Amino acid sequence: MKMFLKLAMALALVFSFAHAEAAELLNGAGATFPYPVYSAWAFDYNKVTGTRLNYQSIGSGGGIRQITERTVDFGASDAPLTPEQLGKDRLLQFPAVMGGVVPVVTIPGVKAGELKLDSNAVCNIYLGELKYWDDNRIKSLNPKVNLPHSGINVVHRSDGSGTTAIFTNYLSGVCPAWKNKVGAGTSVKWPVGIGGKGNEGVANYTKRTPNSIGYVEFAYAEQNKLSYTLLKNPAGNFVEPNFKTFEDAAATANFDPKKHFDLWLVNAPGKHAWPIAGATFILLAKEKTDSNKKVVKFFDWAFSNGDKKAKELVYVPLPKSLKDKIRAYWKANGI
Amino acid sequence: MPRTAKKNPVDNIFSLVTAAASFSVIILIIGILYVLVSESSLAIGRFGIWKFLSSTDWDPVKESFGALTNVYGTAFTTLLSLVIAIPVAIGIAIFVTEISPNFLKGPIGAAIELLAAIPSIIYGMWGLFTLSPIMSNHIEPFLKKIFGSVPLVGILFQGTPMGIDILTASVILSIMIIPFTASISRDSFNLTPSVVKESAYAIGATKWEVVKNVVIPYSKLGVFGGIVLSLGRALGETMAVAFVLGNNHRITTSLFDAAATITVTLANEFAEADTDIYLSSLFYLALVLFVMSFITLAIAKFFLLRAEKKYSR
Numbered sequence: 001m002k003m004f005l006k007l008a009m010a011l012a013l014v015f016s017f018a019h020a021e022a023a024e025l026l027n028g029a030g031a032t033f034p035y036p037v038y039s040a041w042a043f044d045y046n047k048v049t050g051t052r053l054n055y056q057s058i059g060s061g062g063g064i065r066q067i068t069e070r071t072v073d074f075g076a077s078d079a080p081l082t083p084e085q086l087g088k089d090r091l092l093q094f095p096a097v098m099g100g101v102v103p104v105v106t107i108p109g110v111k112a113g114e115l116k117l118d119s120n121a122v123c124n125i126y127l128g129e130l131k132y133w134d135d136n137r138i139k140s141l142n143p144k145v146n147l148p149h150s151g152i153n154v155v156h157r158s159d160g161s162g163t164t165a166i167f168t169n170y171l172s173g174v175c176p177a178w179k180n181k182v183g184a185g186t187s188v189k190w191p192v193g194i195g196g197k198g199n200e201g202v203a204n205y206t207k208r209t210p211n212s213i214g215y216v217e218f219a220y221a222e223q224n225k226l227s228y229t230l231l232k233n234p235a236g237n238f239v240e241p242n243f244k245t246f247e248d249a250a251a252t253a254n255f256d257p258k259k260h261f262d263l264w265l266v267n268a269p270g271k272h273a274w275p276i277a278g279a280t281f282i283l284l285a286k287e288k289t290d291s292n293k294k295v296v297k298f299f300d301w302a303f304s305n306g307d308k309k310a311k312e313l314v315y316v317p318l319p320k321s322l323k324d325k326i327r328a329y330w331k332a333n334g335i
Numbered sequence: 336m337p338r339t340a341k342k343n344p345v346d347n348i349f350s351l352v353t354a355a356a357s358f359s360v361i362i363l364i365i366g367i368l369y370v371l372v373s374e375s376s377l378a379i380g381r382f383g384i385w386k387f388l389s390s391t392d393w394d395p396v397k398e399s400f401g402a403l404t405n406v407y408g409t410a411f412t413t414l415l416s417l418v419i420a421i422p423v424a425i426g427i428a429i430f431v432t433e434i435s436p437n438f439l440k441g442p443i444g445a446a447i448e449l450l451a452a453i454p455s456i457i458y459g460m461w462g463l464f465t466l467s468p469i470m471s472n473h474i475e476p477f478l479k480k481i482f483g484s485v486p487l488v489g490i491l492f493q494g495t496p497m498g499i500d501i502l503t504a505s506v507i508l509s510i511m512i513i514p515f516t517a518s519i520s521r522d523s524f525n526l527t528p529s530v531v532k533e534s535a536y537a538i539g540a541t542k543w544e545v546v547k548n549v550v551i552p553y554s555k556l557g558v559f560g561g562i563v564l565s566l567g568r569a570l571g572e573t574m575a576v577a578f579v580l581g582n583n584h585r586i587t588t589s590l591f592d593a594a595a596t597i598t599v600t601l602a603n604e605f606a607e608a609d610t611d612i613y614l615s616s617l618f619y620l621a622l623v624l625f626v627m628s629f630i631t632l633a634i635a636k637f638f639l640l641r642a643e644k645k646y647s648r
Contacts (some may be wrong), residue, residue: 061606061607079609160608
């Protein structure tokens, strides 16, 4: 009997702890791309507030499914959901952090930031219609660069990914032929090229294969010292991929709270805006006001205190104007 | 037998436990089959069976899915890896059992078994960072130079060698399945009665003749079993090939082309499959692989049983 009592007490103790823990725990699931920055923020947030964040990077598709089924406090997706989709599943949505996608090339004799491309050239390269580096459509943009008469080896992602979704949305936006033939999505039916698995796969193939072009997340281009290209943006300027041009894209893009920020951050109109960027989004269940408040508290804290950490991890923090819009959106939705 | 089982309660429990263990496997298989069928029902309804199996289209944007490119890639890489692995594995087994001096047997055996213990993701990363450059810079251009212009065989060696292709994937697969085939073959070879072998040597047979006429006929069942086991492994292997196959949904004839297998498609696209029909089609692919593995193993088992019958007569 005494033994039994002890056991019961021990169990009660364990459960009360579990309960106390549960109150301080936020569960999230979704996109793999922002996982490092969310966990870095969560680590610091835990030190300040004691709240723990459990984020499972299972992919955007999984994140959307989990929040739709209400098994997590928030979902995360690299692709914005449309207002119709959000309405149907009773979800709220806001961007949390940004990343850029950068075309990278390996051409003997061409240094980083030397090659200039416009959307027409990138599109035709990926359609397989522009086959040689010394094609006039590239040469005319780069009169001073010594381009070889070699076939272009196109590299793309072999796995489904938000990076591909951003890149194909960019191409669809600037290139009607791409939109009709291929379209945009996390994985598409590529007309040409070989597939590398993950950013590391694309970075590896591009680095190794002479006369190749690929596209990777900004962080990978930086870390692997790949030679990025300059791109012509809709304002007509050739821009370099860096924090400033990404932020300019976010600041000038039309993120509309009424549409739950449903926007691909591509071809932004800003003068110095990098044309291929993307925000990653947080999804909340509309009716779960209590847990939403806790989630929003975390992101509010991160917006105020997390920019430095994000930049260290080569993520692009949202510009202040957008953060203000998001805070107003929270208020408007009763969080 | 049942009578003794009744007498001894421990024995009774023992048989119950073993029976439970065996039936749990069957229940598990039925459960997996059920999940695969129910999850893929949407795609089965949309594409049917024949249309899905015969379509080469795989277009997530237009939501049009077919399995043929994946089935083709799976069959191609599996067969090629067996072609590479079987001679090497049997060679290893023969060397270890019949030819090598005793002091070498231990180290070689341990090395083979260690090969089987390496996680497949390691093979994948090694394939991506080490093997694939070697293939594209040295081995594949060499093969192309020799075979590229030979009629018929030449079509297997067309295109630019990039190192991310069927050949590289098959080489990695073959390295992964060699341990299975080699160690089972070795064990089967060891089962050859030494009396028979010694008799052969006694009447003046050479080593080659003994291996060819005594050891291999005596143990071909076991060797075949090892091959079947590795076939199953090659069919289902995922991470090792996911990095070096390129996930290219096209039917290609050259060994230097990227391709897609069922498992590679699943590993690459499952996490970011964003529409219901896309996800359902991936489950449908898994179902196809399930049936493929079942059929291959059934055929292999059938031949094994027949051979066994013939043999025991």
